[in-house]
Amino acid sequence: MRKVLAAFVTLALVAGVSVFAYSPVPAGAQGGGAIEASVTYNGAPVVEKLKVNKDTKQCGTEAVIEKVVVGGNKGLANAVVSVAGAKGAPRAMKAEIDQHGCKFVPRVVAMTPGAIDIKNSDGILHNIHTYSTANASINKAQPKFKKVMTEKFDKPEFIKLTCDVHSWMLGWIAVMPNPFFGVTDANGATRIENVPPGKYTLDVWHETLGKQTKAVEVKAGQTVKVAIEMKK
Numbered sequence: 001m002r003k004v005l006a007a008f009v010t011l012a013l014v015a016g017v018s019v020f021a022y023s024p025v026p027a028g029a030q031g032g033g034a035i036e037a038s039v040t041y042n043g044a045p046v047v048e049k050l051k052v053n054k055d056t057k058q059c060g061t062e063a064v065i066e067k068v069v070v071g072g073n074k075g076l077a078n079a080v081v082s083v084a085g086a087k088g089a090p091r092a093m094k095a096e097i098d099q100h101g102c103k104f105v106p107r108v109v110a111m112t113p114g115a116i117d118i119k120n121s122d123g124i125l126h127n128i129h130t131y132s133t134a135n136a137s138i139n140k141a142q143p144k145f146k147k148v149m150t151e152k153f154d155k156p157e158f159i160k161l162t163c164d165v166h167s168w169m170l171g172w173i174a175v176m177p178n179p180f181f182g183v184t185d186a187n188g189a190t191r192i193e194n195v196p197p198g199k200y201t202l203d204v205w206h207e208t209l210g211k212q213t214k215a216v217e218v219k220a221g222q223t224v225k226v227a228i229e230m231k232k
């Protein structure tokens with residue numbers, strides 16, 4: 001009898017715990033705050049150019065590799081801003097990146113762990129090749145007829161994405177541990193919505209300029225502005 005009771009209690013506990021673990025975390029619609037991040041870089045843009053002699057119809061005759069993109073008011077594009085330690089359910093929308101003009105568009109995409117659609121709007125042969133440590137690497141041809149390839153990345157990590165057909169192609173897939181992130185636009189700005197109130201560290205990552213952090217406090221119903229300057 002005691003055994004049966006113990007089993008019953010264990011079952012109830014397990015059920016209770018799992019209900020708790022899977023209950024949706026309020027994304028902050030009620031009570032969250034926003035972060036408006038502005039990332040700047042007080043240096044020159046880094047753009048490499050390369051002569052192209054294959055697939056020129058789609059790729060053009062010159063590849064432009066934008067390693068550091070600096071826009072108006074020194075705004076730094078393509079930086080991933082994220083809120084370390086914030087808790088929230090993964091994003092419901094599937095991430096995507098396109099291969100267009102023999103470039104990854106956008107150059108930097110951020111997502112929560114899960115699937116990403118890798119598109120081939122060029123309609124030529126590309127070969128996805130990723131460099132990662134936490135996730136398994138992918139080295140896979142994407143023939144011209146294959147418009148979309150869906151891949152999964154389950155572990156948070158910054159993954160380098162290249163193409164073995166077009167050596168200059170370079171992109172990044174940022175797999176983030178929580179849904180509170182943004183990628184800076186041409187003006188170095190990004191806005192992160194519905195962050196649960198609290199004190200956090202804001203992480204900024206850039207493919208060439210590395211990482212930087214800044215403390216931030218999010219208050220319910222308010223927008224906090226944070227300025228971060230990336231160093232060389």
Ligand SMILES: [Cu+2]
Pocket residue numbers: 099102125126127163164165166169
């Ligand atoms: Cu390619």
